[in-house]
Amino acid sequence: MKKVFQRPRYLKKAVFHYCPGCGHSIIHRLIAEVIEELNIGEKTIGVPPAGCAVLAYDYLDVDMGEAPHGRGAAVATGLKRVLPDHIIFSYQGDGDIAAIGTAETIHAANRGENISVFFINNACYGMTGGQMAPTTLLGQESTTTPGGRRKDRDAAPIDLSEMLAIARGSVYIERTTVNSPKSIRKTKKAITKSFKIQMAGLGFSLIEILSPCPVNWKMAPVEAARWIDDEMIKTFPLKVIKDTAGKID
Amino acid sequence: MIGEAAIRAGCRFYAGYPITPQNELTEYMARSMDNIEDGTFVQAESEIAAINMVIGASMAGARAMTSSSSPGISLKQEGISFLAAQELPAVIVNTMRGGPGLGNIAPSQGDYFQATRGGGHGDYRTIVLAPDSGQELADLTRTAFEYADKYRSPVLMLADGMMGQMMEPVVFPEPIDVSLLPHKPWTLGGAEGRPSRIILSLLLNPAKQEELNWKLERKYETITREIPKAEKYMTDDAHLAVIAYGTAARIAKGAVKRVREMGLKVGLFRPITLWPYPKNDLRDLSRHIRDFLVFEMNTGQMVEDVKLSLEGKSNVHFYGRPGGTISTPDEIAKMINTLYHRQNLEEE
Amino acid sequence: MAGKKGMITIDSELCKGCYLCIAACPYGLIEIFDELNQFGYYPAHFTGGNDKNRECTGCATCALVCPDVAIEVYRE
Numbered sequence: 001m002k003k004v005f006q007r008p009r010y011l012k013k014a015v016f017h018y019c020p021g022c023g024h025s026i027i028h029r030l031i032a033e034v035i036e037e038l039n040i041g042e043k044t045i046g047v048p049p050a051g052c053a054v055l056a057y058d059y060l061d062v063d064m065g066e067a068p069h070g071r072g073a074a075v076a077t078g079l080k081r082v083l084p085d086h087i088i089f090s091y092q093g094d095g096d097i098a099a100i101g102t103a104e105t106i107h108a109a110n111r112g113e114n115i116s117v118f119f120i121n122n123a124c125y126g127m128t129g130g131q132m133a134p135t136t137l138l139g140q141e142s143t144t145t146p147g148g149r150r151k152d153r154d155a156a157p158i159d160l161s162e163m164l165a166i167a168r169g170s171v172y173i174e175r176t177t178v179n180s181p182k183s184i185r186k187t188k189k190a191i192t193k194s195f196k197i198q199m200a201g202l203g204f205s206l207i208e209i210l211s212p213c214p215v216n217w218k219m220a221p222v223e224a225a226r227w228i229d230d231e232m233i234k235t236f237p238l239k240v241i242k243d244t245a246g247k248i249d
Numbered sequence: 250m251i252g253e254a255a256i257r258a259g260c261r262f263y264a265g266y267p268i269t270p271q272n273e274l275t276e277y278m279a280r281s282m283d284n285i286e287d288g289t290f291v292q293a294e295s296e297i298a299a300i301n302m303v304i305g306a307s308m309a310g311a312r313a314m315t316s317s318s319s320p321g322i323s324l325k326q327e328g329i330s331f332l333a334a335q336e337l338p339a340v341i342v343n344t345m346r347g348g349p350g351l352g353n354i355a356p357s358q359g360d361y362f363q364a365t366r367g368g369g370h371g372d373y374r375t376i377v378l379a380p381d382s383g384q385e386l387a388d389l390t391r392t393a394f395e396y397a398d399k400y401r402s403p404v405l406m407l408a409d410g411m412m413g414q415m416m417e418p419v420v421f422p423e424p425i426d427v428s429l430l431p432h433k434p435w436t437l438g439g440a441e442g443r444p445s446r447i448i449l450s451l452l453l454n455p456a457k458q459e460e461l462n463w464k465l466e467r468k469y470e471t472i473t474r475e476i477p478k479a480e481k482y483m484t485d486d487a488h489l490a491v492i493a494y495g496t497a498a499r500i501a502k503g504a505v506k507r508v509r510e511m512g513l514k515v516g517l518f519r520p521i522t523l524w525p526y527p528k529n530d531l532r533d534l535s536r537h538i539r540d541f542l543v544f545e546m547n548t549g550q551m552v553e554d555v556k557l558s559l560e561g562k563s564n565v566h567f568y569g570r571p572g573g574t575i576s577t578p579d580e581i582a583k584m585i586n587t588l589y590h591r592q593n594l595e596e597e
Numbered sequence: 598m599a600g601k602k603g604m605i606t607i608d609s610e611l612c613k614g615c616y617l618c619i620a621a622c623p624y625g626l627i628e629i630f631d632e633l634n635q636f637g638y639y640p641a642h643f644t645g646g647n648d649k650n651r652e653c654t655g656c657a658t659c660a661l662v663c664p665d666v667a668i669e670v671y672r673e
Contacts, residue, residue, distance in 0.1 A: 001604060005660040005670035016665055020613035020638070025664045043439035047305075050451075057447045063437040065308040066449040068331050071301035074293070078305020078313070079437065081289040082262060086439055104301065107294035181621060181658045214615075221615040221664075 008032040010041050010061045017055060021221020023211030024052060026178045027120060028059050030188045031089070035062065038195055040087045045079055047072045047090040049097075052127045053120065056091055070101025073108035076115045087198055089116040094135040095125045098160040105164070112169025112203035116194040119161070119206055122213035123232060130216035134158040137235050142216075157235055161208045165242035171203040173241040177210035177233070179225035196248040205245075210236055250383050250419055251342055251406065252277035254390035255314050256285065257424040260340070262306035262313040264291040264299040268321045269354045270410035271344035275316065287427075296321040300328030300341070307337040308448050310436035312394050312427070316342035318410075319360050320351060322368070329403050330369030333465070334450035336435075338397035340390070342406040344413045347573030355573025356409035356496055361550035364407050365524040372462050374469045376404040376476070377523040379494040383417040389521070391422055398433070400472055407523060409546070411496040411575065472525055479527035483509065484516030484534055488594040491585065492518045492531075492555055493544040496575075501544050503578030508585050514594070515585055523551070528558040540564045540592050544581060547571045564592070603655020603672045605643050611667035612640035618659035618668060624651040627659060641667070 007013065010032040016025040035041050041062055048056040050069035057064035067075035072090030080088040097105050097119050108115065124142055125131040132142040132149060135157050139148040149157075165173050172194060176187040187209055194205040210232050212224035219227060252274050255263070263278040275292070282290035289306070293299035299315045306313040317325060322343045332339050345360045347353040364377045376396050380386045386408065393404040437446060452458040482502060484490055493501040498519040505517045518534060518541070520527050535541075541563055543552040552567045559565060568584045570576050589595070607618075607627075612634065618641050619627045630642035643653075655672030 001601075001655075001671035001673055003669060004603075004655060004672045005657040005668070007666050007669075011666060015611055015636070018664065020615035020664075021617060022664055025666070026662070029666055042441035045309075045437045045439060054451050057449060061440070061445045063440050063445050064447045064449075065305070065437050066335070066447075066451060067304070068301065068327050071297065071304075071328075074298040074301035075305040075308070077291065077298075078262065078264070078302035078307070079309045080305075081291065081302075082306045082309035082311045083438060103294050104298050107298065181661045184661050221617055222620045225617065225620075 008036050010035045012059055012061045014058055016059065018052065019215045021212055021214040021224055023122065023178045023209070024120065025059070026184060027118065027187070027209055027211065028056060030184070030191055031118070032060060034188060034191045034195055038192070038199070040195065040199070043085065044087040044089070045083070047076045047079070047088070049092040051093040051096055053091055053093060070096050070099070071104055072096065072101060073113070073115070073117060074104040077108055077113050080113060080115050087116070087195060089118060091118045092120065093126070094119070094121045094123065094133045098134040098158050102160070105160070106167060109164045109167040109170040109204045109206070112171070114198055114201055114203055116198050117204070117206040118191070119208040120211045121208055121236065122211045124213055124216045126213050126216055135236070137231060161206065161241050164206055169204050170206065170242055171245045172197050172205040172243050173208070175208040175210070175236055175238050175241060177228050177238060179210070179212060179228040193248060197245050200248060202245050208236070250386045251316070251390050252281060253421055254387040255340065255394070256281050257421055258391040258394040259312045259425050259427045259430055260314050260394065261285065261287055261427060262289045262303065262311040264293045264302040264315050266293050266296050266299050266317065266321060268318045270346060270413050271316055271318045271342070273413065274342065296324035297327065300325040303339050304328055304331060304337060307332070307339050308437045310433050310438065312398070314340040314342070316344070318344045318346045319348050322360065322363070326369035329375060330371050330373065331450055332403040333373035333375065334371065334461070335448050336401040337403070337448070338401055339403045340393045340397055340406065341403060342408065345407065345409045347571070353573045354410060356411035356546065356575060357571065357573045358409065358495060358497060358546040358550070359571060360407070361523065361545070361547065364405050365554070373465055374524055376400065376402055376472060377407050378404065379407045379521060379523050380412065381495050381498045381519065383415050383419045386412060387419050387421055396476065398430070400468060402468070407495065409496050476522055477525045477527040477529065478521040479530045480519040480521060481530070481534065482517040482519065484518060484538070486514050487516035487538055488514045489540045489542065489585065489589055490516045490518045490534060490538050491542045491544055491581070492520070492551070494520050494523060494551065497544050497546050500576055500578055501581055504581035504585055507578060507582040508589070511586070513585065513589050515589065526554045526558060531555065531558045535559050535563045538563070540566065540588070540594065542566045542568060542585060542588055545569045546575070601652065601673070603653045603670065605653060605659060605671070606669045607641050607643055608667045609634045609640035609642070611665045612638060613665055614638040614640055615664060617662045617664065621658045621662045623656065623658065624653065626651060626653055
């Protein structure tokens with residue numbers, strides 16, 4: 001028999017430190033697969049965030065340069081401007097990109113920086129233990145929203161991707177998830193498109209990926225995957241939010 | 250001056266954010282980088298973004314610089330701490346103004362502690378250079394880029410608005426050929442034909458963090474041995490020396506000239522590197538000078554380094570004017586004169 | 598193995614027993630093993646699919662959803 005599925009070349013042989021059922025490692029794998037398929041492993045540089053995925057450099061076998069919390073888009077800007085022929089991506093969680101790093105993200109999008117941004121939305125601060133994130137749903141329990149997030153007390157969740165779609169320099173913004181075989185395939189397509197947009201020099205693209213955090217959601221992994229469909233996509237609908245790139249080969 | 254000197258030193262990436270009194274530099278870089286093929290200028294959305302763009306550019310191997318003035322430098326401290334931890338070269342210019350808070354836009358030396366004590370979080374040092382003239386601004390800018398690359402460390406140029414707006418003739422060093430700069434074997438550029446590379450500062454294992462801290466400390470010891478620099482002006486026969494840096498040193502030099510005309514044996518000791526502090530030079534001086542007058546445009550910051558250097562073996566006096574006020578040479582001369590006679594130095 | 602369309606291997610030391618592959622397998626061919634791995638998880642285990650009506654086709658759905666890249670898939 002022929003091996004038809006195996007660890008992609010740009011994923012190091014290491015045990016992920018992520019909790020069981022976490023979406024981060026699925027997304028890492030998809031990025032590694034796309035890098036391999038597009039044959040860009042030798043010119044890709046990633047910028048990991050602060051948060052659970054800070055250790056992305058222990059898994060992705062490409063050059064990686066760590067950014068301070070929230071500053072991924074600014075560090076990626078510096079890298080891309082000096083190395084315009086390289087493929088630069090930042091990998092950021094919701095707190096990183098939609099709270100502390102909002103300004104850096106919006107302005108990188110508005111400048112049309114030719115970078116790919118992967119925004120992992122798990123509706124909480126995972127690494128610090130499940131506090132309210134800017135993306136926490138109304139009513140969702142977190143360690144800093146006792147009784148559930150309330151609009152009058154805690155504000156409503158932020159629609160960062162929709163905001164970025166308004167930015168004049170953004171080219172392609174899509175929201176996907178990784179909670180099912182179908183959605184994982186779709187996310188991989190979106191990641192591929194984002195890299196291709198960058199290779200074509202078209203500008204800023206961002207994929208927001210709804211990602212399960214079973215431990216902080218206090219759910220079993222299978223239940224967490226279902227919660228994305230049942231609850232999360234009501235606030236964060238899966239869709240192409242902006243696409244001025246059209247079809248890319 | 251700094252802008253032209255930086256470009257001649259091979260600076261190819263500049264990111265900045267408008268703040269007075271240093272906008273001339275940002276504007277100069279905008280114009281100049283536009284004419285350099287591989288040059289990049291980015292007007293960032295904040296000081297924080299600017300320093301982080303410098304982090305990215307430095308990771309990619311470029312000679313990179315940002316500049317600001319006091320409140321903006323506070324914002325950059327997070328990034329400076331990361332530069333130190335990740336051992337990334339970069340040049341940061343602080344054109345100091347009155348503070349704390351928003352303060353004002355007049356020349357000040359209120360950021361000495363912030364500059365020489367690290368400024369950001371964690372156990373690290375930043376090389377700090379303090380020019381006192383247009384020529385030295387130009388010369389030290391090149392030195393700053395050289396030190397940054399050599400020691401893989403952020404280098405801070407500490408100037409003030411007086412210097413930033415000074416007009417005086419300067420001879421710029423010849424531009425270097427960027428392609429001839431030594432190869433940096435640690436940069437990120439894609440893992441072509443080599444294993445992938447990581448530039449990080451997260452070290453969850455305390456043993457690894459300690460290892461980095463000691464590695465940095467060994468580097469700082471080397472720097473402390475190799476680069477301390479100071480100017481001694483008329484100190485050979487002096488009974489008293491004024492200690493001042495930057496604009497304060499220029500004013501003090503004028504004062505020293507005046508009191509010399511009055512027959513007072515007074516000199517000037519001007520630190521050019523503020524970290525590492527030129528301790529040994531100062532100690533040498535204290536063999537024949539008993540009294541030192543530290544003059545700063547603040548309420549007393551560098552005076553602590555003077556006391557630490559002299560370890561109680563000399564009399565250290567202080568005169569300061571904070572808040573962006575500028576003393577005249579006459580004012581300092583009067584201070585020197587009073588002190589000189591109070592200490593009975595003419596008897597010696 | 599003759600006549601089989603597909604098969605998978607699960608690296609029990611990479612598996613964290615999240616059950617996502619179990620939920621994903623269209624033929625119910627994966628179950629939880631009753632021995633702990635070295636990290637203390639009960640890992641997933643491929644039952645072999647010996648029943649003619651419930652045979653592994655090598656569709657790789659299990660591997661696709663596996664967050665730990667613990668599954669390799671083989672196909673004829």
